[in-house]
Amino acid sequence: MKKIFLLTFAVAALISCKSDDNQAAPGEVNLVFKNQVAGNDLILSSQTYTNASGESYRVNELKYIISDIVLIGSNGQEFVVPQSESYFVVNEADNGSKTLSIPEVEGRKYSKIRFGFGVDQSNYPLNGVNNFIPTAEETGMLWSWSAGYKFIKFEGDYDTDTSTDAPFIIHVGSHGTTLDNYKTIELDLSTDISVNDNTNNVNLIFDVARVFDAGLQSFSLQEKDDIQVDPVYAPIIASNISTAFSTE
Amino acid sequence: MIKQFYILFLIVLLSACGENEPYEDAPVAEDPLEETLEVDVALTLEIPDYFPDLTYDLSQNPPTQNGFVLGKKLFYDGRLASDGVVSCGFCHIQAFAFTHHTHITSHGVNGAIGKRNAQPLHNLAFMQEFTWDGAAGHLDAQPIIPITAEVEMNNTFNNIVTTLSQDPEYVEMFAAAFDNGQIDPDNILKALSQFMLMMVSADSKYDRFLRNDGTTLTSDETAGLGLFEAKCSSCHSGVLQTDQTYRNNGLSIDPEFNDIGRYRVTGQPSDSLKFKVPSLRNIEATFPYMHDGRIPDLEAVLDHYSDGIVDSPTLDPLLRNADGSLGIPLTEAEKAQIIAFLKTLTDDNFIFDDRFAEF
Numbered sequence: 001m002k003k004i005f006l007l008t009f010a011v012a013a014l015i016s017c018k019s020d021d022n023q024a025a026p027g028e029v030n031l032v033f034k035n036q037v038a039g040n041d042l043i044l045s046s047q048t049y050t051n052a053s054g055e056s057y058r059v060n061e062l063k064y065i066i067s068d069i070v071l072i073g074s075n076g077q078e079f080v081v082p083q084s085e086s087y088f089v090v091n092e093a094d095n096g097s098k099t100l101s102i103p104e105v106e107g108r109k110y111s112k113i114r115f116g117f118g119v120d121q122s123n124y125p126l127n128g129v130n131n132f133i134p135t136a137e138e139t140g141m142l143w144s145w146s147a148g149y150k151f152i153k154f155e156g157d158y159d160t161d162t163s164t165d166a167p168f169i170i171h172v173g174s175h176g177t178t179l180d181n182y183k184t185i186e187l188d189l190s191t192d193i194s195v196n197d198n199t200n201n202v203n204l205i206f207d208v209a210r211v212f213d214a215g216l217q218s219f220s221l222q223e224k225d226d227i228q229v230d231p232v233y234a235p236i237i238a239s240n241i242s243t244a245f246s247t248e
Numbered sequence: 249m250i251k252q253f254y255i256l257f258l259i260v261l262l263s264a265c266g267e268n269e270p271y272e273d274a275p276v277a278e279d280p281l282e283e284t285l286e287v288d289v290a291l292t293l294e295i296p297d298y299f300p301d302l303t304y305d306l307s308q309n310p311p312t313q314n315g316f317v318l319g320k321k322l323f324y325d326g327r328l329a330s331d332g333v334v335s336c337g338f339c340h341i342q343a344f345a346f347t348h349h350t351h352i353t354s355h356g357v358n359g360a361i362g363k364r365n366a367q368p369l370h371n372l373a374f375m376q377e378f379t380w381d382g383a384a385g386h387l388d389a390q391p392i393i394p395i396t397a398e399v400e401m402n403n404t405f406n407n408i409v410t411t412l413s414q415d416p417e418y419v420e421m422f423a424a425a426f427d428n429g430q431i432d433p434d435n436i437l438k439a440l441s442q443f444m445l446m447m448v449s450a451d452s453k454y455d456r457f458l459r460n461d462g463t464t465l466t467s468d469e470t471a472g473l474g475l476f477e478a479k480c481s482s483c484h485s486g487v488l489q490t491d492q493t494y495r496n497n498g499l500s501i502d503p504e505f506n507d508i509g510r511y512r513v514t515g516q517p518s519d520s521l522k523f524k525v526p527s528l529r530n531i532e533a534t535f536p537y538m539h540d541g542r543i544p545d546l547e548a549v550l551d552h553y554s555d556g557i558v559d560s561p562t563l564d565p566l567l568r569n570a571d572g573s574l575g576i577p578l579t580e581a582e583k584a585q586i587i588a589f590l591k592t593l594t595d596d597n598f599i600f601d602d603r604f605a606e607f
Binding site: 234 | 404
């Protein structure tokens with residue numbers, strides 16, 4: 001009796017496998033982040049750039065949080081990276097941090113990617129998100145006075161008409177219901193990837209220049225060079241950043 | 249010299265006890281939760297039906313005995329701080345409804361002094377946001393602030409995980425409390441929450457009066473309740489005496505701290521100098537008062553509201569009177585009656601509850 005049951009089960013399992021279009025084996029997907037300024041790789045400290053307001057600036061530090069990664073199949077099926085393993089800090093100064101490895105991605109063809117910039121407050125601190133704390137601590141992405149995260153830490157110096165090397169500090173996060181700067185970004189992949197027991201790379205460009213100017217909302221550092229908990233400028237930056245990513 | 253200082257200190261301490269001692273007797277609490285069980289059991293929050301709805305989603309982190317016992321051990325463990333001494337319980341002392349009674353603002357590691365007075369811990373399962381300015385939106389996230397703040401416990405979660413992982417007792421306790429058995433920040437914070445969620449204070453004289461168990465209020469307490477409802481409850485509303493909003497209650501700015509309050513959290517100038525309206529449960533035991541502990545006793549608190557309001561652009565409109573004067577008009581007799589009522593909010597069964605005690 002038991003044998004028959006097992007046999008039936010095995011047949012059923014086989015049939016269900018066959019009826020599923022997902023026949024490819026799981027594989028690894030690497031998201032490779034490239035920080036650029038208008039098409040050129042970002043060089044920390046030594047390189048001077050010019051923003052949309054005509055100000056010369058240098059970047060000393062650039063870190064940001066990428067979270068809630070979802071790969072979207074050609075037929076709309078989604079592979080959602082388990083929440084507790086879906087929080088990363090991309091740090092320009094640390095090459096290893098710029099490649100986010102997603103293991104065990106379901107085998108199929110993917111044509112889109114969706115991810116969060118920052119930490120979604122509606123999830124926080126559920127689903128193991130608190131296990132991201134040590135990473136955030138090590139990279140200085142935790143505020144010391146608030147139970148939240150800096151979504152971006154962007155610091156450097158700039159020149160004005162009257163001074164050179166004036167520091168700028170941009171730290172943007174969410175602060176309660178009044179200031180929610182988490183952004184979801186969805187992009188078409190430049191070419192579809194087929195996950196099937198293999199490793200695929202997806203290159204993602206972050207255009208740093210767009211922090212200052214994304215066409216609609218621009219600001220100059222002279223206007224505001226210390227943006228931390230800022231109900232006016234932080235949302236502008238977050239919305240600029242939501243358009244700053246592209247696939248390569 | 250040192251001896252003299254100590255004696256002086258003792259005298260001050262003794263006289264302070266004499267004046268402020270709020271408790272008559274120490275009731276015996278029922279079934280303290282002390283043991284880690286082989287088979288864990290779920291714990292139930294005992295909540296009166298007149299309490300507000302829970303804000304904490306218990307299904308995300310259901311309290312169990314093993315989680316509670318672990319949370320309690322963590323709460324009282326100085327190794328959560330960088331100096332191995334300053335535990336959560338160092339500033340949140342049960343006898344004072346988990347406040348830091350002998351200090352105006354809280355002390356941290358290496359003699360560091362914070363700029364705020366430790367808040368009491370009770371009925372946290374009903375609060376929407378935490379800390380004086382609402383910088384934590386969830387109970388599971390709140391301890392991140394004191395644990396990592398330089399002037400408090402000055403530690404990192406990395407350090408804590410390493411320290412705890414080397415202690416066989418913790419390894420066992422995490423395994424007994426959580427399905428995945430991991431010693432990680434998520435479980436550390438969940439265990440702390442389980443311990444704190446159980447801190448329901450609902451057995452004050454006022455509660456027994458509300459439950460209609462035959463307890464009666466004295467004539468002063470009754471008059472005080474009426475006055476409180478008329479003059480205080482627009483902010484200190486409901487059975488927990490807080491509407492959980494942030495307000496500027498007319499304290500002068502202390503240049504030593506220059507604390508801008510909720511402005512720091514929201515970046516909105518309109519939130520400058522606003523602090524959370526605190527629950528007044530166990531208020532008798534939680535002196536000194538206000539976010540920076542500047543006011544030593546309840547009489548002085550009411551004097552502040554009647555005569556001490558300092559005007560500023562964000563002053564709460566409820567403290568402005570039609571005739572242009574500021575504050576809440578109160579006679580001395582009325583103040584005494586309000587204080588008589590406030591003392592009915594003291595819950596000795598909570599303050600002496602063995603389940604929450606360090607030893």
